[in-house]
Amino acid sequence: MKHFKLFTSSLMALAMASSTASVAESFAITNATVHTVTQQGVLENATVVIENGKITAINPKTVQADTIIDAKGKILTPGFIGAMNQLGLVEVGAVSRSRDASDKKADITFDASLAFNPRSSVIPYSRKGGITSNIVAPRGGEDIFKGQSFVVDLSGEFESVRLSNHNVIVDLSAKSKGSRALSLQTLQQTFADASKKLAKTKQKNKNEAKDPSRQDLIVNALLAGDKALVAYVDRASDILTLLKIKAEYSLDLVIVGAADAVLVAEQIAQANVPVVLAALDNLPGSFDSLHASLENAAALSQAGVSVALAVNGDTHNLYQLRYHAGNAVANGLSRDQALASVTANVADAFNLDSGRIAVGKRADLVLWSADPFELSTQVSQMWIDGKQYSTTSRQDALRDRYTTDSDMPRAYTK
């Protein structure tokens, strides 16, 4: 065999990984190059102290912690946040009974977090990409409302749903059957009807008023700004229509897809609406995306839009998020904005208490071997809620099985 030497330390790493995942009361990461993704920017030779899953101090005068981890100058970033995928809802795409992201009957109340599987093999694999938490988006059914997004961490532990029934997903994109006009009209009428009902309820006294339906409660939460409306939309004119609806009902709006958003970047920036896009989508896949370009993330960011990046398509590719950010940098996005686009901007768009290295934030942290976006880089260590997790996955076990010499059939190599 050429270019290959037998390697056993990855097997050892696998063995060690489980034992390292233990909670320290408190620990400090010292000598790190800390990318805070806050006003503080990058802190060289910095110390971050973590206690009970939270960041409790940055560069304290004296370091008090049970454990000290010397980062040796490596880059520490907030854990990356995946968005708008089906993590934990789909194990294998073409295996129908491993899919729980959609249901024909699903409506605005659809709570797919009930089916979230923290033992999915996609989760440890995705940790290789430095992803520590994720916004899961159900795909719903025939209704324009696809259900409610929920937030998970990537610990793979049984209690890893952080927020369920979080935001509301609506699909306003082009349709192969029917007209998108009806989607927009339905959306508008939903808010108009709910506003009217709310006004009437206020006039009645409490005893007369009927209890609002489950659907109504969610729409009311959107109207109150307690939930964000997360809308799939690509075409520029549709985005403008949606911005009008947002203005009329004071919605907390997030635009997803946004292939042609560059045409109306100023209006989006003025409306202070964040955009979630796929950085590598640069082909005119439809008449709604004639302006798709590798430079769109940069162009929107320069126009003042808060850009979050998401890996579109199959959720198994979620780990590639950091490469998408790197490609966005190669195509004009600033490094700072690229890092924000996979951390703070995602947190801001979806109202999460993570995505930054700051006192009080969740200790979702990643220590990188080098530049987080570069292909040659790996995750050195990562923490979710202050607890360390390994990036070892089933794929590593398969590789080791087939690269370890044995006289016996491979099945005996475990």
Added chain:
Amino acid sequence: MQKFFPSVVMAALTVALTGCLQSEQQNEKVVFNDNPYPSTYKVLPSQTTLIKNATVLTGTGTRLDNADVLMVDGKINKVGQNLAVEGAVEVDAKGKWLTPGIIDVHSHLGVYPSPSVESHSDGNEMSSPNTSEVWAEHSVWPQDPGFQAARAGGITTLQILPGSANLFGGRGVTLRNVPSHTMQGMKFPDAPYGLKMACGENPKRVYGNRKVLPSTRMGNMAGYRMAWAEATEYKRAWEQYEADYAAGKNPTAPVRDIELDTLKGVLDGDILIHNHCYKAEEMAMMIDLSKEFNYHAGTFHHAIEAYKIADLLAENGNCAAMWPDWWGFKMEAYDMVHENVAIVDAVKNSCAVVHSDSASTIQRLNQEAGKVMYRANDNGFEVTPELAITWITANAAKSLGLADKTGSLESGKNADVVIWNQNPFSVYAQAEQVFIDGAKVYDRFDEKYQAKSDFMLGQR
């Protein structure tokens, strides 16, 4: 059509063997045109070009620092240090990297183009499990904007394949990635045809749903075997016709069958197999199948489990075309490992290829190969850039039967060259200039060399 004149020796031999002296009146021999849609590709305007001071990955496993590459008359003339040629256009590539043009052995550009509208869905003739009679080239829409995007990623040659719904999906065609308003204007001159075959889940799902064979993997195998058995008879019938004609007889030609023509082309060694086949046990059976019917099993595409049978593939001379990290979209893609390509490559006489099957990742095959290189090196391999580049150049050319024409920077080969702004295995790498047959077809900094499809023209 060529007339056939039996030689005196052959005629004498025939007489001796048959003892038959009568000579029949022969009809004109039935001969088919095996190139009815010939390439009309013309090299774009080019000049003698000398690229200087680059880090050169030759595609033959060598890296040359601070080296020069000379392109004359569309061919690689010389690669070395301190080259100087009077009158050559000089390109200073100091700090930049230079590689052979990138080759994708698995693309559906043009047959599943952008925009992906109903009327453009021309890649999968899902009407019968054996559609060896269809040719992907007849579906190619040369205005697919994806061709331009791929060129900006350094793609100079690509094979367009039919989809994988059928056991036999039809012929693939290899294209030069030059803008043209006809398919023939892109067709790689003298490239062998490919035949797309498909193992596993897709054919059995598509036809199983219609309650016709195949609905199982054993049905898949039966389908291939019945087809090859028929093709063997067809080939024999034609050979008998040829032999009888050569013997001076006046035989009746077999009835021509367009479907069997393609299978016969494989049995004759003229058409190369490109087999969508993910799983180790299926690839092993496809190799045995090829031995049963005496053809070569060719290249396995999407070979997710190639690492499990790397020795077998090398022993049998099969290329394996792989992704670095796609997985999990179906059962047969569940056992992906990041090091797959490197494990296959590590065996002597192997042929590891990185492919895209995607209008998006075809634009970044350099990064796809890079991912494999780094993950393999994280786990004990020692893959160098000069080796990794062969997965998307020389080995890909071998898979397509074009190793004598492209895929490396050896003197006399087609001058297909990419100048990168840096090490191509970086996430920040970008192709700056792309040459096909010595002609510049793309320049990142010169709009003059940035083609635009008819479809995108005037859109607002």
